[in-house]
Amino acid sequence: MCRIGAIKSKNYIHPSKALHLMRSQQKGHDNSGFAMVMQDLGGRFANYKELPILSMACTDEGVKIAEDILHEAGFSRVMQWSPEINEQAGLKIEPMPNYVFQVLHYPKSYKYAPAHEKEELLVDIRLQIREALEQTNDGYVYSFWPDVLTLKEIGDPTDIGTYFNLWQPDEDFTAKIITAQCRQNTNYDIVRYAAHPFFLEGYTALANGENTFYEKNKNFQKNLYKGYIGFESDSQCFLYTLHYIHKILKWPLQYYKHTITPLAYDDAEKREDHAILQNIRAVLGNLELNGPNTIIAVLPDGTMFNTCDAKKLRPVVIGHTADTAVISSEVTGLNEILPERDWTQDIYTNEREMVVINNNLEVERWQQ
């Protein structure tokens, strides 16, 4: 079983927090990998909020492939950073030769381009790099987006932390939102792309459980948007549905819940907005979620939320203090990194609600 976790804070936090959050739950997962997405970056990335950051792990040839594509498209490098590698004997990790975090300037022709054109460009370039890397098996590109870093690796999470020197707090490598998971996709082939969290155009999602509607979801999503690719993990579908509802259809967030876990026909019938609900169910029945799942997601504006499937559920708990909120598969994770919180205020998300944490760290419970 997966264990997932997410931290959202008013202050910049170091990934070691995420490692502590996840390691305390290690009996529940199989310690087969570590992956995280950092958003709203501080430290050395704090001054580049508007510029896209390329996150990739690749061979030397892979670096060249990506740089050629970026160069040809007109991007220019502003800054590059690679984590300090701490190689020790006996670490359980399967490292890639290079971990690249590169801040780039948009092409000059995009100087006055509207936001959506820039966004499409970033998706196109990332897909182009991904395809090129896949052809020669030279690496993986995880995200190419402003103010976002992604790191994924196979191995023991504790050792991965040691390898990247992530156990040591570092003010230059921080973010206000960190989502993390400590497991690779052990049900199927172990592929780096299959590791949660998944990221697309400012949206992040990670999930626990099995998506039993994977085939239905995938068959429907693969024609909806060019970025809905891969499907190495059945949980990618949850991200794509969120992106489709919120980014492409521009529906308010609560309709994500109505899409993935529609109310029973009888219950929907009694509501004032039954026509809307029935229409959503009709047109997006292929995006329903059958469970058992719990999903943590982050929106481009930094809003974080959690929701579950409507009948089988998976464990999840949300705890918070005045300046930090944490979502965790197990309460032990909360106890580890938020021991001072008022645990009576912890929220165990039910099957019909979304727990939403906004940028003021206000925790709202939206009932479906």
Next chain:
Amino acid sequence: MATMKVNQISRDDLDWQIQYNTDRCTFCGKCVAACPFRAIEAGVEKRRKVISDHFTPEPKVQFKTVPVIKQCVGEYNFCRGCGICERVCPNEAIKPVRNEDSRFGVKYRATLADPYKRGGRANLATEKRTLDKIKVGRISQMTDPSLDASRHTFDMLAPFGRILPADEMPFDVVDGKLVMNSATPKVNWIYPIIVGDMSIGALSWRMWEAMAIAVAYLNEQVGLPVRMCSGEGGVPVRLLKSRYLKYVILQIASGHFGWNRIINAMPHMQELPGGILIKIGQGAKPGDGGLLQAKKVASHISEIRGVPKADLLSPPNHQGLYSIEESVQKMFLSLNSAFKFQVPVAIKVAASATSVSVYNNLLRDPYNIVGGFFVDGLAGGTGAANEISLDHTGHPIVSKLRDCYNAAVHQGKQGQIPLWAAGGLGANWNLAADAFKMMALGANGVFTGKLMLQIAGCVGNDHGKCNACNTGLCPVGICTQNPTLVKRLDIDKTAEQIVNYFIATDNELKKMLAPIGNSSLPVGRSDCLISVDRAVADRLNIQYSC
């Protein structure tokens, strides 16, 4: 050597031979009276017996004339094997026995120069049904718990009507909520099994009424929103003007039978019909058109259809339609507008090598008014058809349904025109299993016809038994207008048994949904199916297991 008439039809030419035991017969006459085909008659036979009533043999010959029940032998009065004689005989003295060496097919044609006609289904099934080679092989375990079929709430409704793509929905965001800014195509959410579509005329009015009663009861008492399709034979005016019309899907086919009455009744309708189904073709005898022989056109059939007593042929195509686009513009638009776009309009076609092209075309229709694609496979039943069409034309439903679904997936339009499939479903008496598998392969729902007749007491089967629906002499009162024969059918009992069958089926569907962990219909969940037949697995793109 004795002479014989080689070319004359004889008893050993027939498909069925009457096995009769004089010793058990009491000559009550029930069998003769009950046989609607006049395939048996009372007669006498001469018997010669040699006896001796002395101590020493003194043989004497006695001739006796004894009464017997005899089989008639002819191209018209022949035994269909329905077994009604056996059912009514108090002494088990008589029954039909299949003649493995029958030559009837050749005798009939060679004598009458006429295509042989019959009802029922294709009788040339040579191997196990495809659906029986498919199992539900993905059972929720460990990480995905199964549901409890008896306690969990299941949500089993299917759309009848056009579903728009999400990005074409007329939604506005007002105060953080979605609101509709214009209408969407009408969609009725109904039970995923439709009773259909068999006409009054093909069926006796008692059978048709029993189905209508059953459907109303299922809706109003049992809570299952089952719909029934009228078939193309008109609808009783009383029903058209009643509140029960909402449970009926009206069919229009190439003969347009009964539509005068339907149109005249429109101003008096209390409720809108549950839908309109335009029938282009049917799974049995595709391309041959419907056939109601004059002998079944009783006076009430003439009236309800608005036709004289004559052989009634629904032409194999709609005379005014020459293309798919034209059918959309003419029939769909006119029928949609007739009911002010409040009644979804769907189309029924025979499964065919061309079904996918038609479906693709409809999916791309810019008017968004095709509310369902009903595909009917060759194993469907029929009231009357030329045997050659029944046995040698048509397309199995399973792969065709799958192809249609895959075509929609390929276009990214799955679910937009709901797929409904039929054609021999429930032929193994278990409709729930067949329906479930078809849905997992991509159907939104299924429809069933022949099975309803079998629930009512149809004695025919797919091995040539009875199959006399075309004769107007149905021995159980289901497919006849003969006033004596129709009384054999108990309307209330038939309605009750159809209701019971649906209740059982509903429970069995849940028994299939629970192990895969679904609380809604498993449309497109082919991941839960496996096949023990490699060819079937490959063709349907499901997991092969052995």
